[in-house]
Amino acid sequence: MTNTDTNDGFVVFDRVQKSYDGETLVVKDLNLAIGRGEFLTMLGPSGSGKTTCLMMLAGFETATHGDILLGGTPINNIPPHKRGIGMVFQNYALFPHMTVAENLAFPLEVRGLGKSERETKIKRALEMVQMGDFGNRRPAQLSGGQQQRIALARALVFEPELVLMDEPLGALDKQLREHMQFEITRLAHELGITTVYVTHDQTEALTMSDRVAVFDDGRIQQLDPPDVLYEEPKNSFVAQFIGENNTLVGEVVEMKPGDLCVVRLDDGEVIDAKAVNVHEVGQRTKVSIRPERVEYNKERIPEGAHTLHAEVLEFIYMGDIFRTRLKVAGNDEFIIKTRNAPDQVRLKPGQKIEIGWLPQDCRALDA
Amino acid sequence: MSDMSQTHGAETQSPPSGPVLAADGRPLKHSLNRALRRQKMRALMLIAPLLIFILITFIAPIADMLFRSVENQIVEDTLPRTVAVLGDWDPEADDLPPPAAFAGLYRDLFIAAEEKTHTRLGSRLNYETTGISSLFRKSGRSMDDVGEEIVDTIEATDPIWEEPATWAALAESAGSALPDFSNVWADFARVVRADGDDPAEENPWEVLHVSLAEDLRAGAAAEYDGPLKAELGQLTQALAGVAPVDYVAAMEDVDEGWSDPAVWRTIRTYAPRLTSGYFLNAVDMQLTDQGVAQQPEDQRLYLMLFQRTLIMSLTITLATILLGYPVAWLLANLPMRVSNILMILVLLPFWTSLLVRTSAWKVLLQQQGVINDLLVWIGIIADDNRLVLINNATGTIIAMTHILLPFMILPLYSVMQTIPPTYLRAAKSLGANDWTAFWRVYFPQSVPGIGAGSILVFILAIGYYITPELVGGTTGVFISNRIAYHISTSLNWGLAAALGTILLALVLLLYWVYDKLVGIDNVKLG
Ligand SMILES: Nc1ncnc2c1ncn2[C@@H]1O[C@H](COP(=O)(O)OP(=O)(O)O)[C@@H](O)[C@H]1O
Numbered sequence: 001m002t003n004t005d006t007n008d009g010f011v012v013f014d015r016v017q018k019s020y021d022g023e024t025l026v027v028k029d030l031n032l033a034i035g036r037g038e039f040l041t042m043l044g045p046s047g048s049g050k051t052t053c054l055m056m057l058a059g060f061e062t063a064t065h066g067d068i069l070l071g072g073t074p075i076n077n078i079p080p081h082k083r084g085i086g087m088v089f090q091n092y093a094l095f096p097h098m099t100v101a102e103n104l105a106f107p108l109e110v111r112g113l114g115k116s117e118r119e120t121k122i123k124r125a126l127e128m129v130q131m132g133d134f135g136n137r138r139p140a141q142l143s144g145g146q147q148q149r150i151a152l153a154r155a156l157v158f159e160p161e162l163v164l165m166d167e168p169l170g171a172l173d174k175q176l177r178e179h180m181q182f183e184i185t186r187l188a189h190e191l192g193i194t195t196v197y198v199t200h201d202q203t204e205a206l207t208m209s210d211r212v213a214v215f216d217d218g219r220i221q222q223l224d225p226p227d228v229l230y231e232e233p234k235n236s237f238v239a240q241f242i243g244e245n246n247t248l249v250g251e252v253v254e255m256k257p258g259d260l261c262v263v264r265l266d267d268g269e270v271i272d273a274k275a276v277n278v279h280e281v282g283q284r285t286k287v288s289i290r291p292e293r294v295e296y297n298k299e300r301i302p303e304g305a306h307t308l309h310a311e312v313l314e315f316i317y318m319g320d321i322f323r324t325r326l327k328v329a330g331n332d333e334f335i336i337k338t339r340n341a342p343d344q345v346r347l348k349p350g351q352k353i354e355i356g357w358l359p360q361d362c363r364a365l366d367a
Numbered sequence: 368m369s370d371m372s373q374t375h376g377a378e379t380q381s382p383p384s385g386p387v388l389a390a391d392g393r394p395l396k397h398s399l400n401r402a403l404r405r406q407k408m409r410a411l412m413l414i415a416p417l418l419i420f421i422l423i424t425f426i427a428p429i430a431d432m433l434f435r436s437v438e439n440q441i442v443e444d445t446l447p448r449t450v451a452v453l454g455d456w457d458p459e460a461d462d463l464p465p466p467a468a469f470a471g472l473y474r475d476l477f478i479a480a481e482e483k484t485h486t487r488l489g490s491r492l493n494y495e496t497t498g499i500s501s502l503f504r505k506s507g508r509s510m511d512d513v514g515e516e517i518v519d520t521i522e523a524t525d526p527i528w529e530e531p532a533t534w535a536a537l538a539e540s541a542g543s544a545l546p547d548f549s550n551v552w553a554d555f556a557r558v559v560r561a562d563g564d565d566p567a568e569e570n571p572w573e574v575l576h577v578s579l580a581e582d583l584r585a586g587a588a589a590e591y592d593g594p595l596k597a598e599l600g601q602l603t604q605a606l607a608g609v610a611p612v613d614y615v616a617a618m619e620d621v622d623e624g625w626s627d628p629a630v631w632r633t634i635r636t637y638a639p640r641l642t643s644g645y646f647l648n649a650v651d652m653q654l655t656d657q658g659v660a661q662q663p664e665d666q667r668l669y670l671m672l673f674q675r676t677l678i679m680s681l682t683i684t685l686a687t688i689l690l691g692y693p694v695a696w697l698l699a700n701l702p703m704r705v706s707n708i709l710m711i712l713v714l715l716p717f718w719t720s721l722l723v724r725t726s727a728w729k730v731l732l733q734q735q736g737v738i739n740d741l742l743v744w745i746g747i748i749a750d751d752n753r754l755v756l757i758n759n760a761t762g763t764i765i766a767m768t769h770i771l772l773p774f775m776i777l778p779l780y781s782v783m784q785t786i787p788p789t790y791l792r793a794a795k796s797l798g799a800n801d802w803t804a805f806w807r808v809y810f811p812q813s814v815p816g817i818g819a820g821s822i823l824v825f826i827l828a829i830g831y832y833i834t835p836e837l838v839g840g841t842t843g844v845f846i847s848n849r850i851a852y853h854i855s856t857s858l859n860w861g862l863a864a865a866l867g868t869i870l871l872a873l874v875l876l877l878y879w880v881y882d883k884l885v886g887i888d889n890v891k892l893g
């Protein structure tokens with residue numbers, strides 16, 4: 001997925017590299033094309049280079065190598081204030097000595113807009129984020145959520161085509177965060193702006209984005225829509241990073257038609273899996289399976305599928321679901337999740353069961 | 368969205384009627400106050416040592432200075448009898464005060480000369496009219512020449528008058544019969560006792576003889592009812608043949624300065640225990656018997672000095688802002704390692720001894736100095752046209768800007784450190800170029816630092832003394848140098864105190880104006 005066609009994107013990173021100290025590459029060979037109107041999220045652990053990418057796009061850092069294109073033209077030599085890119089910062093960066101209205105007027109003033117035009121735009125922007133009455137307040141007089149809205153309005157008030165957000169919801173509590181996630185995506189789609197959103201919160205990435213770029217170690221590990229990312233992780237890093245995941249380690253013993261294979265786990269048991277990153281017999285592999293795709297109800301395990309012996313270690317009642325921790329093939333952190341349905345069996349610690357799954361739900365990835 | 372801002376207050380109780388009670392049944396307010404009082408007491412105890420220290424070393428000296436600037440007890444304390452009579456004298460009508468004033472002066476001056484306080488008073492009055500100091504000094508030496516005839520007569524009448532004990536016995540038994548004598552005796556006894564001697568063993572002053580003669584001439588012997596009644600009667604008869612002392616002529620004999628009306632007018636003007644004279648002097652005015660008047664043109668000095676001090680302090684403050692702001696910005700934005708080195712350079716002036724610094728300035732700034740040499744060598748100035756950079760106002764400004772720079776940089780730095788760089792980035796992302804981003808976003812947030820630095824530098828500058836003294840020559844000295852001169856050289860502490868008080872008031876006034884303009888809440892030291 002790293003060979004994107006550089007012509008069809010509104011924002012394009014073309015073989016971009018970045019090093020701060022001349023010794024290590026913080027961003028290694030970034031290739032990414034973002035379509036007009038797309039909501040793209042950069043997701044990755046802290047230190048994986050997401051902010052650096054965003055800063056290069058905004059113009060606050062220069063790429064050590066490669067080109068960044070905006071609307072087809074390279075912007076490497078355009079200073080930040082001429083790029084016309086809206087930005088929302090993690091701590092909002094609202095100017096403390098200006099009122100909310102003055103904050104919003106700032107980008108319009110530096111663009112030389114007239115007073116009446118400014119006022120209409122400010123009013124519209126404030127109403128857009130439901131903060132119409134707060135124009136005369138100072139940022140310090142607003143709650144975190146309100147400041148967040150103002151920061152958003154300020155980034156949008158001059159009608160940029162591209163908006164960058166660097167962990168904009170990091171400082172909010174869970175409930176507010178969820179609400180704002182919804183607000184931001186709604187606005188982005190309503191206004192048709194292209195959004196590059198940075199977060200280390202995978203739920204946020206999955207719920208908001210059209211596509212998610214998973215970063216690790218200065219590279220995009222996978223770039224896909226949320227459902228694909230979740231259901232078909234391309235490597236074990238993505239599988240582990242996105243959602244909850246069970247991992248079993250073993251060796252490929254047989255390749256089967258239809259991208260299937262048979263894996264012998266390290267304790268000798270044998271399972272079916274979909275060959276994603278393995279090509280030949282004898283390769284080491286990490287097999288990944290989502291907790292909610294594991295079956296222990298014999299009737300639901302498909303005919304002829306391999307099953308594993310498991311011992312129940314812990315049963316956790318979580319309301320809508322049951323979460324059970326098992327010991328499987330020497331791994332005692334194996335989790336299964338089952339829906340709390342009337343006919344659902346509640347497992348007890350110490351119970352011995354058989355578990356299985358559809359071969360395509362179990363992905364044999366790189367070791 | 369509206370649900371976000373709603374609060375659910377359904378569970379809050381309606382307020383009960385009457386005072387709220389604490390768990391122990393007392394009113395809640397009462398318990399709260401008691402708890403708070405204990406906290407306050409503890410806080411007070413923590414600051415008590417510092418408070419006492421400040422009270423003793425700071426508040427008390429300032430109060431003393433304020434008092435000294437109006438205090439003028441020395442005239443009335445030294446010349447009580449003279450001052451009492453001078454109130455009735457109208458200098459418009461008569462050139463010289465009435466003879467009673469001369470009589471009082473004789474007694475006061477005699478006592479003051481014995482006590483050796485007359486020279487101090489002379490110096491004090493000399494601030495107002497030159498020449499008084501030597502008048503007092505000279506007069507003090509010849510006070511015992513007055514009334515010689517009376518002294519001789521008394522001693523010739525009966526040998527017991529040569530016995531100190533007789534005089535002591537007379538004083539003891541005088542009652543209210545000998546008012547003049549008793550009055551002088553009281554001072555005699557005080558002065559003698561202060562020396563650790565017994566008045567009954569000390570030879571009586573001539574002034575005692577004179578005052579006793581005055582009493583007897585007024586018929587005191589009849590009223591006197593004591594063991595020496597007979598002797599007093601004898602004395603009265605003997606003195607009848609001697610002319611009474613003409614104090615006016617006698618004082619003129621002592622020194623003809625006493626016939627100068629100006630001397631008397633000065634004494635009268637400065638007789639009150641509190642005076643505005645020092646303050647008037649401090650603003651180039653003087654107190655005369657016709658009221659307040661301007662000093663003669665050639666003696667005006669202080670208003671010009673105040674003005675110079677203010678203008679130069681402002682210049683220095685401005686210079687430190689201009690030079691310090693970029694440095695503080697660098698300090699706040701460079702990596703820690705580099706900024707630490709820079710910080711050491713900033714603090715260097717603190718660590719250099721004053722003498723080293725001063726001689727360095729002299730080497731650099733003098734007309735044959737490094738800077739002039741350099742400018743001549745480059746060709747910017749001609750060799751015979753070298754700049755005067757030291758021993759004038761320029762020297763003071765250069766040197767004081769150097770010294771006070773850290774006081775500007777440090778508050779600026781600590782304020783700038785709290786301004787996150789994201790503000791500048793945000794401004795640029797919103798379309799502002801570097802200058803606009805700085806001017807509209809960064810600079811306003813650094814204003815509290817400028818405010819703090821300016822107050823610090825300005826207040827330090829306005830009271831600076833050492834540096835102007837060393838490099839200021841005559842045109843670069845401040846009001847403080849004049850204050851120091853009056854404290855250590857001319858010993859006119861009253862004027863020094865008045866100048867200091869005005870300086871203090873000026874600083875407070877400027878502080879108040881500053882608060883109105885900028886708002887003192889906007890001042891941050893970090
Ligand atoms: N200004 C900088 N100077 C030097 N190194 C930096 C700078 N900014 C980031 N880095 C380094 O680059 C790496 C990536 O940082 P960043 O892009 O901020 O990651 P993320 O936003 O994904 O957490 C980190 O190892 C970080 O230490």
Ligand SMILES: [Mg+2]
Nearest residue numbers: 050051052166
């Ligand atoms: Mg980051």
